[in-house]
Amino acid sequence: xxxxxxxxxxxxxxxxxxxxxxxxxxxxxxxxxxxxxxxxxxxxxxxxxxxxxxxxxxxxxxxxxxxxxxxxxxxxxxxxxxxxxxxxxxxxxxxxxxxxxxxxxxxxxxxxxxxxxxxxxxxxxxxxxxxxxxxxxxxxxxxxxxxxxxxxxxxxxxxxxxxxxxxxxxxxxxxxxxxxxxxxxxxxxxxxxxxxxxxxxxxxxxxxxxxxxxxxxxxxxxxxxxxxxxxxxxxxxxxxxxxxxxxxxxxxxxxxxxxxxxxxxxxxxxxxxxxxxxxxxxxxxxxxxx
Ligand SMILES: C[S@@+](CC[C@H](N)C(=O)[O-])C[C@H]1O[C@@H](n2cnc3c(N)ncnc32)[C@H](O)[C@@H]1O
Numbered sequence: 305x306x307x308x309x310x311x312x313x314x315x316x317x318x319x320x321x322x323x324x325x326x327x328x329x330x331x332x333x334x335x336x337x338x339x340x341x342x343x344x345x346x347x348x349x350x351x352x353x354x355x356x357x358x359x360x361x362x363x364x365x366x367x368x369x370x371x372x373x374x375x376x377x378x379x380x381x382x383x384x385x386x387x388x389x390x391x392x393x394x395x396x397x398x399x400x401x402x403x404x405x406x407x408x409x410x411x412x413x414x415x416x417x418x419x420x421x422x423x424x425x426x427x428x429x430x431x432x433x434x435x436x437x438x439x440x441x442x443x444x445x446x447x448x449x450x451x452x453x454x455x456x457x458x459x460x461x462x463x464x465x466x467x468x469x470x471x472x473x474x475x476x477x478x479x480x481x482x483x484x485x486x487x488x489x490x491x492x493x494x495x496x497x498x499x500x501x502x503x504x505x506x507x508x509x510x511x512x513x514x515x516x517x518x519x520x521x522x523x524x525x526x527x528x529x530x531x532x533x534x535x536x537x538x539x540x541x542x543x544x545x546x547x548x549x550x551x552x553x554x555x556x557x558x559x560x561x562x563x564x565x566x567x568x569x570x571x572x573x574x575x576x577x578x579x580x581x582x583x584x585x586x587x588x589x590x591x592x593x594x
Contacts, residue, residue: 348409353381406475410437513583
């Protein structure tokens, strides 16, 4: 087998049919909740938010201004989540490299670069997202350090042990955790940091609830139980050092989003009901690669 030299093209296995359908979804995706929020400061997050809501935004009497303020408030909460995740990646130096698995339109890698000055490689199944994110990095003048790739996060072809930190923000429900954590474990250097923020179903409820199943159908994904994260991490040299149940912190985001007629996608009630009936949890897990 030929070993690819630096700069040589790495040949990657074809995507599964499922992965092609996920790519189709994200190539076609133009939801205002993803685009209108990002336009505010060119930080495009495709995940949810955490923190207390400033409810004065919904009392704004002028309708157009109210929409703007609600949009800005949702963006503030999404950004707070990206910052929370990034705060657990460090300490990192500008020479370090981080891996953003399932990077969407790229906001998370920009946040990490802004915080640490580090190099970042983001991967997504969507060519459209990778092109968009690379264009954003060029416009910010950080394309020398922050790069996005159309690759499979289960099999990136990136350098073994080349990364000081890596993460998944709302993208683990598209893959088998054993395959995913094997790749993070391979990419992270010893002592490197892995962080995940994800929705998971609650083992104490039993199996996936109706609401969790609705979320799976909506996004074409397969939400894992909480227990599976810890089992799979243990199998792949990832040792949790901090676990936080973000469920109470994310419910206000969904309550505000439900009021935003100009941004709703129709999945808001499923999230709120699933969180409230105890079948679903929003989790942050920070782990060390040993
Ligand atoms: C909900 S978005 C999250 C985006 C991003 N992490 C963020 O926080 O803005 C899910 C992302 O996972 C990506 N994804 C799903 N399966 C993947 C795979 N096997 N390899 C690479 N990316 C994948 C999708 O292409 C999409 O960009």
